[in-house]
Amino acid sequence: MSVANPPAPALQLRGVTKTFDGPTPVHALRDVDLIVEQGELVAIAGPSGSGKSTLLNVIGTLDRPTTGSVEIEGSDAAKLSDRELAGLRSQRIGFVFQHFNLLGGMSATDNVATGMLYQGRRAAERRREARTVLGRVGLGHRLDAKPATLSGGERQRVAIARALVGDPALVLADEPTGNLDSSTSEEIIDLLLGLNAEGTTILVITHDNELAGRMPRQVRVRDGRVAA
Amino acid sequence: MKGRMRSHVNAVDQIATGTHGLRARRGRTLLTALGIAIGIASMVSVLGISSSSRAELVAELNALGTNLLAVQPGSNTFGETVQMPEAAPDMIRRIGPVESAGSLTKINTSARRNEHIPTTNGQGLDVVAVEPDLFVTVGAKPAVGRTIDDSTEELPVVVLGSVAAERLGIRSLADGPRVFISNRWFDVVGILEPLALNPDIDRSVMMGYPAAVRELGIKPAATQIYVRTDQDRVEAVRAVLGRTASPGAPNEVQVSRPSDALEARTKVDQNLQNLLLGLGGVALLVGGVGIANVMVISVLERRTEIGVRRALGATRRHIRIQFVLESSLLSALGGALGVALGIGVTIAYANSQGWLIDIPPLGVGGGVAASLLIGAIAGLYPAAKAARLDPADAVRPM
Ligand SMILES: Nc1ncnc2c1ncn2[C@@H]1O[C@H](COP(=O)(O)OP(=O)(O)O)[C@@H](O)[C@H]1O
Ligand SMILES: [Mg+2]
Numbered sequence: 001m002s003v004a005n006p007p008a009p010a011l012q013l014r015g016v017t018k019t020f021d022g023p024t025p026v027h028a029l030r031d032v033d034l035i036v037e038q039g040e041l042v043a044i045a046g047p048s049g050s051g052k053s054t055l056l057n058v059i060g061t062l063d064r065p066t067t068g069s070v071e072i073e074g075s076d077a078a079k080l081s082d083r084e085l086a087g088l089r090s091q092r093i094g095f096v097f098q099h100f101n102l103l104g105g106m107s108a109t110d111n112v113a114t115g116m117l118y119q120g121r122r123a124a125e126r127r128r129e130a131r132t133v134l135g136r137v138g139l140g141h142r143l144d145a146k147p148a149t150l151s152g153g154e155r156q157r158v159a160i161a162r163a164l165v166g167d168p169a170l171v172l173a174d175e176p177t178g179n180l181d182s183s184t185s186e187e188i189i190d191l192l193l194g195l196n197a198e199g200t201t202i203l204v205i206t207h208d209n210e211l212a213g214r215m216p217r218q219v220r221v222r223d224g225r226v227a228a
Numbered sequence: 229m230k231g232r233m234r235s236h237v238n239a240v241d242q243i244a245t246g247t248h249g250l251r252a253r254r255g256r257t258l259l260t261a262l263g264i265a266i267g268i269a270s271m272v273s274v275l276g277i278s279s280s281s282r283a284e285l286v287a288e289l290n291a292l293g294t295n296l297l298a299v300q301p302g303s304n305t306f307g308e309t310v311q312m313p314e315a316a317p318d319m320i321r322r323i324g325p326v327e328s329a330g331s332l333t334k335i336n337t338s339a340r341r342n343e344h345i346p347t348t349n350g351q352g353l354d355v356v357a358v359e360p361d362l363f364v365t366v367g368a369k370p371a372v373g374r375t376i377d378d379s380t381e382e383l384p385v386v387v388l389g390s391v392a393a394e395r396l397g398i399r400s401l402a403d404g405p406r407v408f409i410s411n412r413w414f415d416v417v418g419i420l421e422p423l424a425l426n427p428d429i430d431r432s433v434m435m436g437y438p439a440a441v442r443e444l445g446i447k448p449a450a451t452q453i454y455v456r457t458d459q460d461r462v463e464a465v466r467a468v469l470g471r472t473a474s475p476g477a478p479n480e481v482q483v484s485r486p487s488d489a490l491e492a493r494t495k496v497d498q499n500l501q502n503l504l505l506g507l508g509g510v511a512l513l514v515g516g517v518g519i520a521n522v523m524v525i526s527v528l529e530r531r532t533e534i535g536v537r538r539a540l541g542a543t544r545r546h547i548r549i550q551f552v553l554e555s556s557l558l559s560a561l562g563g564a565l566g567v568a569l570g571i572g573v574t575i576a577y578a579n580s581q582g583w584l585i586d587i588p589p590l591g592v593g594g595g596v597a598a599s600l601l602i603g604a605i606a607g608l609y610p611a612a613k614a615a616r617l618d619p620a621d622a623v624r625p626m
Contacts, residue, residue: 053624062539063620083543087233090541099625101536105252117245118541120236162540 008074010170010201011036011059016068018054018224028054030224032068036203038169041196043212044205046221052205053174055221059203060093060172061085073169090118094163096173100155102147108134108158109143115162126165133161137191153184160191164200171195171202177211189214235541242546246553249526250561257558260522263515264562264602265569268595271508272570273577275591278501280578283586285490292425294487295462296366299453299473302482310480311449316473317359320453323472325461330362331450332432335440339386339407339414339433341396351395355409356432357440357448365454366426373401373418380417381436384443387418389430396433407433410444425486428452515562516602523555523610534614535622544615551611552604559603563596570595 011034018029028051036042046052057063058070061077070077072092080088094115102111112130113123121129131143137157147155156176163171173192177185189211196202196216204215212218220227237245250257299320301312313319317331335355362368363375374380376387386407388398398405398416405416414435423429440446453473457465466485470478527534534547542550571587578585 057620057623060539062535062623063618083235083545084233086235086538086541086543086546088541089539090235091233093539095536095539095623097536097623099532101532101623103248103252103533103536106248114537115540117241118235118237118537118543118546120234120238122238123241123244 007038008071009035010038010040010073011203012069012071012074013059014069014071016058016065016070018051018058018063019066028224029058029065032224032226034219034226036170036201038201039196039199041193041202041216042204043215043218044203044221045207045209045212045218048207050221051224052207052221054224055226056172056174056203056205059170060095061089086118091166092169094166094168094171096156096159096163096171096176098175098178100147100152100159100179102155102158102162104147107144107146108139108150108161111147111158112161112165115165119166121166129165130161133165134158136164136195137161151184152180153187156180156184156188157191160188160195164195169201171200173202173204175205175207177206177208185211235543235546237542237546242549243553243557245550246557248550249530249554250558253526256522257561260519261558261562261565263518264512264559264599265515265565267508267511267513267515268563268566268599269569269573270511270566271505272567272587272591272595273573274501274504274508276570276574276585276587277577279586279588279591280574280583281581284581284583287584288424289487289490292367292487292490293456293459294485294491295457295459296425296486297455297457297462297466297469298484298486299450299455299469300482300484301449301451301474302480304477304480310474310477311447312451312453312473312481313476314447314449316450317361317453319472319475320455320469321361323465323468325458325465327456327458328361328365329453329455330359330365331453332356332358332362332429332434333437333440333446333448334451335444335446337410337444339392339396339409341398341407343408343411352431353392353395354428354432356434356451357437357446358432358434359437362429362454365456366423366429368420368423368426368429370418371421373416375418375420376434376436382438382442383436384412384414384439385417385435386414387420387434388416389420389432389434390422391427391430392433393419409433412443425490426454512598512602516559516606519555519559519603520606520609523551523558523607524613526554527551527610527614530614531617531622534617535619535624538617538619539623547617548611548615551614552607555607555610556600556603559599559606560596563599566599567592567595 013032013034016029016032020026020028044052058065109127109130112134113126116126134140134143137160139157177188192202206212301310304310317329320326320329337355339353339355358376360377406413437448466483469483470481474481574587575585
């Protein structure tokens with residue numbers, strides 16, 4: 001190997017397929033190759049049912065591919081045990097979901113602090129980080145609010161803060177604007193653009209082509225195939 | 229390549245995470261804990277009440293002493309009731325460890341308030357001749373007046389046991405009460421306090437032997453001799469009493485210990501206590517099944533939470549621990565409530581009975597430990613279900 005190794009890509013998929021068994025097996029992903037470099041902001045676009053969420057789950061190691069390999073920062077997910085995958089998710093990957101999926105009965109700060117819970121950091125440290133990140137997403141004034149008292153856009157900001165806290169290599173967002181009105185969607189997209197400008201690698205799923213068009217790079221998914 | 233990445237939760241956070249579901253649904257938490265609380269409360273109060281009542285009984289026994297023995301004539305080989313030798317009380321008093329002994333002889337007659345009541349109406353009372361020593365031996369004290377002593381045993385006077393006085397309607401000595409026995413009047417000179425170990429004396433109308441021999445013509449053969457012994461030599465004395473009282477026919481004498489009857493009451497309590505404990509155990513079991521049920525429902529409802537935690541880096545083991553802890557804490561909350569309730573019930577009941585309060589620490593500790601264990605067991609299945617959830621499925625909107 002050469003002395004000046006280039007940094008490993010944030011993400012590399014090689015020949016990834018995903019087939020869901022059943023009476024009629026579903027080929028959700030077919031032979032997908034994809035490389036995402038550190039610092040990229042990538043839109044994953046495609047019609048409903050095309051395999052976008054499946055792709056994101058495989059990238060995020062929530063699901064294992066049927067064949068092919070997934071490498072996160074150069075480490076092959078197939079070689080890791082369930083426990084090691086959990087470790088990888090806790091340290092290197094942040095998720096944002098369409099339905100926010102915040103934990104009710106917990107303040108915004110505690111929700112965000114949960115993003116670092118499985119890193120084994122002390123509660124005081126996690127809360128301090130959580131408050132900082134909530135400030136970055138523009139929610140410094142709602143630190144103690146319960147999710148039920150927040151608007152949709154605010155909830156998604158809390159969810160993004162939870163994904164960002166603990167400094168992941170990769171943030172994966174599955175239709176983060178799917179449940180928001182257009183002006184709020186606008187704000188969330190601006191937020192993601194801003195975070196990317198500060199250096200975070202982000203993959204965003206959207207079925208909205210206009211939103212996708214605002215991202216530096218688009219990956220189109222159709223029938224489980226990727227046309228980069 | 230980077231070093232191995234580990235998912236890790238520190239212990240304090242793991243416990244806090246175990247309380248998350250409980251804090252988020254307080255009403256449900258309290259209602260579910262109630263089942264365990266009732267089970268534990270019933271067990272703790274059963275243990276508390278029975279040990280308080282036993283403490284009372286033991287205190288009573290200690291006050292009365294377990295060193296009182298009773299000697300009675302038995303029957304001979306032909307089944308006939310025998311008589312004890314007249315010298316028996318004196319012989320018994322000569323046994324070293326005997327502190328005191330006193331005899332009584334039942335007289336075949338009845339005592340009446342006046343001569344117009346028919347003699348058949350004995351009201352269940354005995355007329356007896358007694359030795360003055362009998363009173364010290366059984367620890368009888370006069371509630372009013374005096375006992376039969378050296379100066380009154382010759383006189384035509386009687387002392388009444390507490391029950392005898394009540395049945396005869398005599399409460400005080402103020403207007404010189406008398407009783408009518410075998411065609412002659414006897415003055416009442418004393419009424420005794422009730423005796424816990426000697427209900428026979430409570431029911432007796434007592435006079436001295438010289439008076440009974442002179443006025444009623446009885447033969448002074450004892451029908452009962454009470455013996456107070458050195459506390460440490462009870463068994464030794466018991467072994468020689470038959471031989472001493474009736475050297476010719478030791479087998480025709482029965483020896484008993486009145487406190488045994490009282491002690492038997494604590495054994496009866498034990499059976500009742502076991503039954504009630506069993507019922508408390510059933511309540512606990514039902515409470516445990518209730519917790520398991522609620523936990524299963526909770527896991528179904530919290531699919532998304534479980535998926536999110538897995539996405540945030542929780543291992544299957546973290547999820548399992550979270551739910552087992554939640555279940556254990558839920559049950560322990562019920563246990564703590566139950567212990568408090570059980571102690572309250574015990575104190576209230578013991579106070580209402582005027583008993584000593586005795587709360588067995590084993591019952592309290594055992595109650596909390598049992599509830600923790602029940603919760604852990606009840607949580608195993610729901611926790612395993614939660615840990616088995618496929619994370620990709622769990623985060624997918626339904
Ligand atoms: N767990 C599963 N079992 C069976 N089929 C699935 C499962 N998850 C997704 N699918 C199927 O895979 C295809 C891709 O789904 P998905 O990745 O959710 O698409 P998208 O996010 O682009 O709408 C769909 O046909 C969907 O029904
Ligand atoms: Mg989708």
